[in-house]
Amino acid sequence: MSVTLEEIYETAGMILYQNLDIRTTTLGVNLKDCVDSDFEKFKENVYTRISSLAGRLVVEAKKLERKYGVPIVNKRISITPVSLIMETHCAAEKFLGMAQTLDRAARDAGIDFIGGFGALVQKGMTRSDRMLIDVLPEVLSKTERVCSFLNVGSTVAGLNLDAVNLLGAMLKRTAEISENAVGCAKFVVFANAPEDNPFMAGAFHGVGEGDVALNIGISGPGVVKSVVEKNRDCDLTKLSEIIKRTVFKITRAGELIGRELAAALDIPFGIVDISLASTTAAGDSVANVMEAFGIEKIGAHGSTLAVALLMNAVKKGGAMASGNVGGLSGTFIPVSEDSGMIAAVEAGALGLDKLEALTAVCSVGLDMFAIPGDVPEETINAIIADELVIGIINNKTTGVRVIPVPGKKAGDRVVFGGLLGTAPVMAVNPFSAKEFMRRGGRLPAPITSMRN
């Protein structure tokens, strides 16, 4: 045979017992050419563009699931940042109307999330950007599938603190008017946001992209955990090699399916995002990988080293496997979507301070964590600013997806259900940075940005 029985069994085991899947196939779609001076016609153009492409994506993805026996869990759409296409229709009710059109197009095509209702404001805000931020509580609470992002900082532009200072109040309002505060789970604020990230809630189709591109997000914390468990006593170099080899294999599966799907749709293949992405399913936890390393609970001293080791090995294995690695490509450590992270917070092993430290070496940031609803807005702004400046100074992406839950206090739980999971409400430092945050303005870009 061209492959051995052991290799076939290893692959089958990854899918059957270790939750290997293609986590997302995200079709990036340019909407700039849908703009029309007649707003009704504009919405119709957007609806038609999205529903026709999304419908084909769902059909072709199902065919490949059968061909390779690898589940493709989510089929999604990312679009041009909406503030750009709304510049000539800059009115609150029109922003909401566009959000509802996007929601309807996604629903009718069988797409669970559509990303890109956002803006790039790392240096300044246009009137349209500002309008979009103002309308976000309504959009996030009144639509089901529309995801939003803002990029408020970058290594070359610094941090737009004036934009950050709008977000605490926006998030608190969103939490108040959406059931179970779930609207906040559909919003991510970034520094150095990648233009080809396939993962929600932060996916958008960047302005440097073509008309369409297919991006793939693989998964596989369960697969990595399984090989780590079989190598309990090896040193860090060997451990890293074992993870690299495994990630190579799972990334190759993503590369194969992504390229075939793009060819079937007759569109360019974009990137493979090699991030390990957890779900709440048993055995699909990134935190459990750390525990298999020998960390009692994630958050214990040694966890930052463990996350760094994992990240490094994932990137090296993935880079060898795909000619087009992109997106976020690392390891997500969301709290509510990872059973090991939830357990660590509830056991007192992991607090917000250590979580922030872990994000300095992971791919994204403070993700899907709940805080008490009475945390002042300035403190939420400060949490966001702290996290994003880690990305700006270290030339990497960082993001924040925070949920201030009304009426809840530290130690409570909030259940979102489905992919969004269950969040233990985390304690926040009670001291204030209000006077500092009030200064506003823009943090100048770091010296490392001056490379020309």
Place this chain on the structure above:
Amino acid sequence: MDKELVFITVIGKDRKGIVATISGFLYKNDINIVDISQRVMTDGYFVMTTMVDVKDAGIPMEEMAKQLDAIGDELGMKIQVQHENLFKMMHRV
């Protein structure tokens, strides 16, 4: 000549009639067996894999996979149907 190779993998507890059931199904649908291999793995699972050429198969691959799922349920075993390209990509540089 051009072949379209697919692996049918059966995993579970060993029992009588596995090879007969799978090969009977393949014969009925005009699918040629190219190679066949089976073993009890170190973790105790019985694994049988059949490499078949579906180039001239009497049914489409999606339908074959669906029917084999049902046979797997009857046998109390897991059956995976996967195109050869997946293994070549994952296990060969």
